[in-house]
Amino acid sequence: MNPTKSGRDAEDSGTEAAAPRSSSGRVLKAGAVVVVLAVLYAVAQGFSLLPSWTDPFGLSTKDRSGPAVLKSIKDLSRYEAATGQFQVVVDLEKDAKFLPDAIRGQRTLFVGVGSVDAYVDFSKIDDVEVNADRTEVTITLPAAALENAALDNDKSYVFATERGLIDRFGDFFSSNPNDQQQVYKLAEDKIEEAAEASGLKERADANTRQMLENLMKALGFEKVTINGPQG
8 A cells, every 4th residue: 555645646636626616716706707897887877778767866847837817808900911931140249358258258149030920900090981872992001010020939049159167157056047038039129120121011011902902892892992101
């Protein structure tokens, strides 16, 4: 019997028996690393692996407004004779004295789309002359007028904005609704100026005279005279 050989055999047997345990440990460590990496990836992606409807901090919109209340009714005697569609680009810039624009300042480009209606107020017609046999009529019209510009909120939009460092920092704490109102008001004013110069009122005068002439003839008048600002 060789004790040395037996010891070696025992050492070899111990080595062979320990090998499977070492391999299993490496597999477990590799799996743990994969799990940790997957968790870190999910955190880095902002939990993007979860569907949006599972976000426990998501916002929901609720309309708690009350019903509209009728305040007044006004009868109108206007004939809407023409309408014009307008578009304007408002370039509004605000500068601060002694400071560069990059520090303090604001510039807004706003595309305003709106309409202006031209009308004739029939309640101001005071002079209507009809001859004895009701074959001739003479009507004197007031001048056409323009409604206020009405912006189309679906088509009007802010094209670009530039803000200085101080203005951008202030946006984190508050917003000034007067800035938006000022841009909208400028767009409306410019559209109304364009409507005044577009000949829209003259078009409304001509359309109104034509409409009344056709109406009076349909009522049996053989001769119709329409007097107005251009007549």
